Amino acid sequence: MLTLFLLLPLAGALLAIALPAHREGEAKIIALCFSALNLAIAVVMYVVFDRGVEGYQFVDRFEWITGADAGFSVQYVVGVDGLSAPLIVLLGLLSVVSVLVSWNIDLKPKQYFAWLLILESAVAGVFLSLDLIQFFLFWELELLPMFFLISQWGSGRRLYSATKFLLYTLAGSALMLVGFLVIGFGAHTFDIEALTKAPPQETVVPLAIVFWAIMLAFLVKLPVFPLHTWLPDAHTDAPTAVSVMLAGVLLKMGGYGILRIVLPLMPNEVHDFSKVLATIAGFSVIWGAIITLRQTDLKRLVAYSSVSHMGYVLLGVSALGPVGLSGAALQMFTHGCITGLLFVMVGMIYDRTHTREISQLRGLMHHMPLIGTVFIVAGLASLGLPAMSGFVAEITVFLGSMGPHPAATMAAVFGVVLSAGYILWTIERILHGPKTHDFHDLTDARKWWELTAMGILVVAIIGVGIWPAVLTDTVRMGIEPIAKIVEAAS
Amino acid sequence: MTFFDHVHAIGPALVCYAGAGAILSADLFHGRRAAIWGIAVLAAVGALGWTMAQAILGAEDGALSGAVRVDAFSIYLAFLIGAVLLAVVLAAREWAATIEQAAEFYALLLVSAGSMILLAQADDLITIFVALETTSISQFILAGVTRNDRSSEAGLKYLLTGAVAAAILLYGFAFLFGMAGTTSLEGIAAWVATGPEAQRLPLMLAFVLVAVGLGFKMAMAPSHAWAPDVYEGAPTLVATFLSVASKAAGFAVALRLFYTGLGGGDTIISQDWGMMFGALAAISMIVGNTGALVQTNAKRLLGYSSIAQAGNIAVGLAAVAVGSTNGPSGVLFFLGTYAATNIGAFVVVSFVTERLGSEQIEDFAGLIKRSPVAAVVLSLCLVSLTGIPPTAGFIAKVYIFNSAVQAGERWLVALVALAVLNTAISAFYYLRWVRTMLLDEPKDTTPIRAPGGTQFVLAAATVGVLFFGLDPSPLLHAAQDAAAALL
Numbered sequence: 001m002l003t004l005f006l007l008l009p010l011a012g013a014l015l016a017i018a019l020p021a022h023r024e025g026e027a028k029i030i031a032l033c034f035s036a037l038n039l040a041i042a043v044v045m046y047v048v049f050d051r052g053v054e055g056y057q058f059v060d061r062f063e064w065i066t067g068a069d070a071g072f073s074v075q076y077v078v079g080v081d082g083l084s085a086p087l088i089v090l091l092g093l094l095s096v097v098s099v100l101v102s103w104n105i106d107l108k109p110k111q112y113f114a115w116l117l118i119l120e121s122a123v124a125g126v127f128l129s130l131d132l133i134q135f136f137l138f139w140e141l142e143l144l145p146m147f148f149l150i151s152q153w154g155s156g157r158r159l160y161s162a163t164k165f166l167l168y169t170l171a172g173s174a175l176m177l178v179g180f181l182v183i184g185f186g187a188h189t190f191d192i193e194a195l196t197k198a199p200p201q202e203t204v205v206p207l208a209i210v211f212w213a214i215m216l217a218f219l220v221k222l223p224v225f226p227l228h229t230w231l232p233d234a235h236t237d238a239p240t241a242v243s244v245m246l247a248g249v250l251l252k253m254g255g256y257g258i259l260r261i262v263l264p265l266m267p268n269e270v271h272d273f274s275k276v277l278a279t280i281a282g283f284s285v286i287w288g289a290i291i292t293l294r295q296t297d298l299k300r301l302v303a304y305s306s307v308s309h310m311g312y313v314l315l316g317v318s319a320l321g322p323v324g325l326s327g328a329a330l331q332m333f334t335h336g337c338i339t340g341l342l343f344v345m346v347g348m349i350y351d352r353t354h355t356r357e358i359s360q361l362r363g364l365m366h367h368m369p370l371i372g373t374v375f376i377v378a379g380l381a382s383l384g385l386p387a388m389s390g391f392v393a394e395i396t397v398f399l400g401s402m403g404p405h406p407a408a409t410m411a412a413v414f415g416v417v418l419s420a421g422y423i424l425w426t427i428e429r430i431l432h433g434p435k436t437h438d439f440h441d442l443t444d445a446r447k448w449w450e451l452t453a454m455g456i457l458v459v460a461i462i463g464v465g466i467w468p469a470v471l472t473d474t475v476r477m478g479i480e481p482i483a484k485i486v487e488a489a490s
Numbered sequence: 491m492t493f494f495d496h497v498h499a500i501g502p503a504l505v506c507y508a509g510a511g512a513i514l515s516a517d518l519f520h521g522r523r524a525a526i527w528g529i530a531v532l533a534a535v536g537a538l539g540w541t542m543a544q545a546i547l548g549a550e551d552g553a554l555s556g557a558v559r560v561d562a563f564s565i566y567l568a569f570l571i572g573a574v575l576l577a578v579v580l581a582a583r584e585w586a587a588t589i590e591q592a593a594e595f596y597a598l599l600l601v602s603a604g605s606m607i608l609l610a611q612a613d614d615l616i617t618i619f620v621a622l623e624t625t626s627i628s629q630f631i632l633a634g635v636t637r638n639d640r641s642s643e644a645g646l647k648y649l650l651t652g653a654v655a656a657a658i659l660l661y662g663f664a665f666l667f668g669m670a671g672t673t674s675l676e677g678i679a680a681w682v683a684t685g686p687e688a689q690r691l692p693l694m695l696a697f698v699l700v701a702v703g704l705g706f707k708m709a710m711a712p713s714h715a716w717a718p719d720v721y722e723g724a725p726t727l728v729a730t731f732l733s734v735a736s737k738a739a740g741f742a743v744a745l746r747l748f749y750t751g752l753g754g755g756d757t758i759i760s761q762d763w764g765m766m767f768g769a770l771a772a773i774s775m776i777v778g779n780t781g782a783l784v785q786t787n788a789k790r791l792l793g794y795s796s797i798a799q800a801g802n803i804a805v806g807l808a809a810v811a812v813g814s815t816n817g818p819s820g821v822l823f824f825l826g827t828y829a830a831t832n833i834g835a836f837v838v839v840s841f842v843t844e845r846l847g848s849e850q851i852e853d854f855a856g857l858i859k860r861s862p863v864a865a866v867v868l869s870l871c872l873v874s875l876t877g878i879p880p881t882a883g884f885i886a887k888v889y890i891f892n893s894a895v896q897a898g899e900r901w902l903v904a905l906v907a908l909a910v911l912n913t914a915i916s917a918f919y920y921l922r923w924v925r926t927m928l929l930d931e932p933k934d935t936t937p938i939r940a941p942g943g944t945q946f947v948l949a950a951a952t953v954g955v956l957f958f959g960l961d962p963s964p965l966l967h968a969a970q971d972a973a974a975a976l977l
Contacts, residue, residue, distance in 0.1 A: 204895065
């Protein structure tokens with residue numbers, strides 16, 4: 001089942017590329033069919049998922065590279081637990097949304113939709129892999145579609161931004177490979193499940209160095225201050241669909257990696273450095289929020305708010321208790337939906353007004369009430385309004401982190417105030433105000449694909465907000481074993 | 491040992507030499523181009539066939555008084571070199587028809603390849619030197635074979651640096667012989683195993699000289715400077731042969747000489763020669779990658795890339811020295827995947843630059859519209875050179891770096907960290923080129939067609955790059971068997 005989830009988008013990509021040139025417009029239909037099918041698989045998997053047992057489910061496994069005698073055997077092994085299952089659903093959701101918001105793409109549509117589907121496959125591989133080498137393989141694979149999508153279908157300084165994204169990620173993940181190899185050599189296996197049960201004790205270089213080598217890759221991806229500077233550039237210049245995927249699922253790869261690999265495999269080092277991580281997190285939240293306040297470009301504003309909000313994930317991780325870790329996992333899911341929706345809305349506004357300068361946008365509510373309303377919904381969810389999913393996640397993070405890291409938590413709570421500031425101020429500036437003549441011929445969102453894209457995410461955000469158990473019950477099953485390992489190490 | 495046993499041992503090389511002789515004779519009697527090409531193909535296939543026979547039937551030890559040795563290691567490399575030879579001959583058909591010296595080209599190619607196969611079998615310093623010089627001298631002429639200004643300049647440059655390298659190598663051999671009192675690698679190994687503490691310093695001097703001399707074949711620092719110039723000036727298919735077969739032969743000799751001769755892991759100097767290769771690897775990677783960053787000429791870029799890749803392979807050699815169990819197979823596996831990858835890249839560059847009339851990377855813009863096959867194959871090969879999945883280059887890098895970490899030494903872990911950071915740098919220039927081909931708009935949209943023989947080579951290279959990326963086990967096991975034969 002999970003293998004199917006992994007391979008379907010690849011099949012779709014091949015099919016899209018194989019279309020004859022005069023029917024290239026049909027690539028989007030192929031992409032929609034395959035991503036919708038994948039979403040269906042994800043939902044079925046989530047419903048069937050047994051919330052009564054810990055550990056991995058729907059596992060597919062076979063020996064990929066055999067060489068046990070030479071110390072290098074790599075398996076293909078995929079599986080989900082409570083931590084990855086919601087992320088797979090999120091990936092399915094956002095893939096459909098990103099295809100929908102690309103409905104107007106007419107530049108090389110075959111290549112565009114093929115890369116988009118390959119991206120879905122690569123990210124799925126990261127969330128599903130239970131072998132370090134296989135995890136690394138998909139982590140690297142994701143770079144190619146992102147690089148080409150931003151550098152070809154982006155805007156502004158797109159080649160610069162794509163290259164910056166590529167180099168930051170590659171430099172980070174390079175050291176991650178070294179860390180993985182050292183761990184694999186120390187424990188004689190790359191299997192994550194086996195490593196979780198028996199983490200390596202002695203390695204050729206001190207584990208503290210291995211910890212930072214691996215952590216660096218995840219912190220770049222998350223991203224946190226001061227490793228975040230690739231993010232606003234990549235977001236600003238990427239096409240809308242890529243921004244949705246980037247903010248929605250690619251950033252989660254960083255948080256997921258910390259929870260899945262760093263915490264269970266190196267619990268002692270996590271304890272040693274939890275103060276450092278909390279400090280980085282608190283600073284990142286505040287710094288991100290302050291920078292966000294100063295943005296004049298609507299898309300850049302949302303991008304910087306991501307830096308601030310992903311700081312909560314790291315804060316939850318640094319708390320090391322079950323509550324904080326659950327908060328981090330919840331924040332990953334909700335931030336994916338909320339920021340995904342915000343980027344969808346920014347894309348829709350830009351498509352109509354052809355500007356992202358906040359100073360040139362005003363009174364949009366008069367011309368496009370539906371877009372305005374959904375933007376407000378996304379904004380309020382982003383600042384953590386109760387009854388929306390963002391609130392559930394943030395309050396859980398703070399509950400978990402208040403005890404161990406009061407100062408960083410206070411800083412992060414202040415970050416919420418700042419985020420209320422920039423969200424409300426932005427809404428006030430662009431949506432309200434008098435009608436202007438410039439925008440009198442703008443139309444509201446009426447196309448079926450726009451309505452569907454918005455609808456899916458609004459339902460997800462409000463649904464989790466009023467019925468958090470649908471998410472928290474599953475997440476708890478994934479977090480508890482990790483929390484036990486971390487607590488046992490203290 | 492009967493006469494036939496001796497012939498059987500060096501059969502693959504003999505077939506190549508016989509093919510070269512036949513081609514020159516045919517040319518004397520104004521043989522047709524197609525016939526000459528046919529003889530070259532036959533010779534390459536014959537060499538591969540004889541190697542296959544060696545693999546199935548086996549061969550007795552001690553042929554030619556122990557000068558050569560046929561084992562899984564030599565067979566692995568003979569296959570590799572034979573395959574490269576066949577690929578170059580197949581791809582050269584259309585190009586060679588346009589030059590006056592086609593017969594010389596094929597004959598020299600065969601002599602050079604035959605000597606490389608001999609080199610992979612050599613078990614004695616003298617055999618190594620003779621085989622090495624035979625292949626080098628053929629290559630000096632090959633680089634200048636078209637006799638225009640650029641080609642001649644490349645040939646002369648290659649000759650001068652090659653002569654210096656050969657002298658340095660021979661000097662190192664003289665030291666080894668002087669101390670060990672024998673030219674056979676087993677004899678040297680036996681002498682090193684006695685632990686001659688007093689001769690440690692001259693021994694170190696000897697292997698530094700040998701490494702510098704051999705580094706010329708591998709395009710490894712500090713003997714790397716010729717590579718970009720010669721790749722640029724020489725006919726592209728000759729550069730293909732130099733970059734793949736020559737590098738493989740160089741690393742093969744290094745493995746035999748250092749691993750079998752000086753020993754890995756447990757002798758008094760194994761740490762020393764490991765550190766030396768570690769340092770050379772670091773320099774090669776840095777020089778190669780920083781050099782490649784600023785190149786605008788496709789062939790020069792591949793030249794610097796070749797230097798950087800030599801650094802990657804040398805990381806494996808350093809691991810071998812420290813006693814990593816899968817170090818030798820890491821080097822051999824890397825050479826195998828590198829052959830498929832680099833042949834694909836060079837062969838595309840060869841016919842595309844000819845049709846474009848330019849070697850500038852910017853002129854590759856929009857190649858996907860003009861020749862989808864060429865653009866896709868070259869992109870795949872460049873992705874493989876970067877080491878990004880799902881290509882063979884990814885597996886090769888992970889495997890060789892893993893072997894280095896498994897040696898259990900901190901300095902090797904640091905070296906691997908440097909190597910992976912270099913990989914990140916290399917992504918910049920490799921993927922920039924891919925982007926130019928796939929996404930930029932072409933200045934001219936006339937289609938470019940790959941010639942028939944070339945299409946076959948490209949298909950084979952693509953299958954190699956993808957198949958060994960998705961299912962590396964067969965090649966990996968062959969490499970592990972070959973490595974086991976070295977002990």
